[in-house]
Amino acid sequence: MLDCTYRVEIPHHAGQLARVAQAIADGEGIIGDVVTVSLGRECSVRDITVEVQDGDQAERIAELIEARDGVSVLWHQDRALLRHMGGKLRIDACWPVRTVQEMRDVYTPGVARVCTAIATQPELASRYTMISRSVAICTNGTRVLGLGNIGPVASMPVMEGKAVFYDQFAGISAMPVLIDTADVDTFVDTVVRIAPTFGGIHLEDISAPECFEIERRLIEALPQPVMHDDVHGTAVVTLAALMVACRYAGIELQAATVGQLGLGAAGYGIASLMVDGGVKRVLGFDPLEASHARARAHGVEISSMERVLAEADVVVATTGRPGLIEPAMIRRGQVILALTNPNPEIEPELAEAAGAAFAADGRSVNNVIGYPGIFRGALQAGAAGINVEMKLAAAHAIAELARDRELVPNALDQSVHDAVAHAVKEAAISSGIARPEHATTEL
Secondary structure, eight states: OOEEEEEEEEEETHHHHHHHHHHHHTOOOEEEEEEEEESSEEEEEEEEEEEESSHHHHHHHHHHTTTTTTOOOEEEEEEEHHHHTTSSOOOOOOSSOOOHHHHHHHSSSSSHHHHHHHHOOOGGGGHHHGGGGGGOOOOEOOOOOOTSOOOOOTHHHHHHHHHIIIIIIOOEEEEEEEEEOOHHHHHHHHHHHGGOSSSEEEEOOOTTHHHHHHHHHHHOOOOSOEIIIIIIHHHHHHHHOOOOOOOOTTTTTGGSSSEOOSSSHHHHHHHHHHHHTSSEEEEEEEEGGGGHHHHHHHEEEEHHHHHHHHHSEEEEEEOOOOTSGGGGGGOOTTTEOOOOSOSSSSOOOOOOOOOOOOOGGGGOOOHHHHHHHHHHHHHHHHHHSSSSHHHHHHHHHHTTTOHHHOOOOOOOOHHHHHHHHHHHHHHHHHHHOOGGGGGOOOO
């Protein structure tokens, strides 16, 4: 699937836009945004965004639009490519330098006094530098979205996107750090050496099982929060979604049997957080035996796929295998979250038709709702890490804000991120992991 934007010149008369819309419908496209670029006496120019399956369909729709009398397609292009032109990030100064005095303040000789103060009291770096409001997004590109091992440079658009949300929702300056190695020792050593620049370390798109070893070693080595978002951010948002889904289905989550299909990075994170959250029984299935020991050690009961689907009241699937779950496997009254993107293990409509009390796919569960607020709360508390209490607090904050049959609240709602940050900060303080001398008040 892709979103293609068409810049179309249309006669400025009644009914002309409807003719263009019909051409798009004839090409089986789904219209999204329609933006007026200009209005003239004879013609108007509009940017029309259309969801299509692939480039061939995009070309067919362009031809159908052009076939309308008086209508011209000035250009059309994949909207994502347009949005990424020149990249998505830049570094800006907080204060403009317009006078000699301002130059003396921000650079020499004034800067020397700030450096001396920090050398004497290192905790002052939280107050006088960007360190306490910055996060490194570290990746080697070995497991990117649904694309697999595409390498660090090709993963940069994903990392830039993560950084955009950090800035918009948490006021955090996040810097992508591309680490060109698949070797665990080299990756860990690289992050440890650059870590003093940042208040937190966000790990992203690293293949399993290496990601678990990397995260464990960095948590042990570094004094600031470290979190692999694919494991823990996804787990937080999924737990929140399950709280809401069970509420709709009349199931008490903690008393239920939860089944997790797939025990890779995301699946293990979800299953382990269910255990940490007090769920009575968590079953797990993965065809790779290498993932079993880690899950067992965290209280997950390893089982077959058939048994998981037969016994679980709630089933979460992160297998990467579209269509894996047949409707006949669904047990009446179950909650089903099939999270593989873009095509789930079972379509929600099929699951509900087969008797599921509630079903949803990965479009409803986006970890953008979690990680900005989690790190913001951790930095505001000066936390030495991100513990279970902080993750559970984030999940409860998200779940409490879901309304009107939403599975999770709108990821673009700033109040959601504020609530997550507040809950995480309070959990850090109450659990004793906060360090007030390292806290920032600038977020």
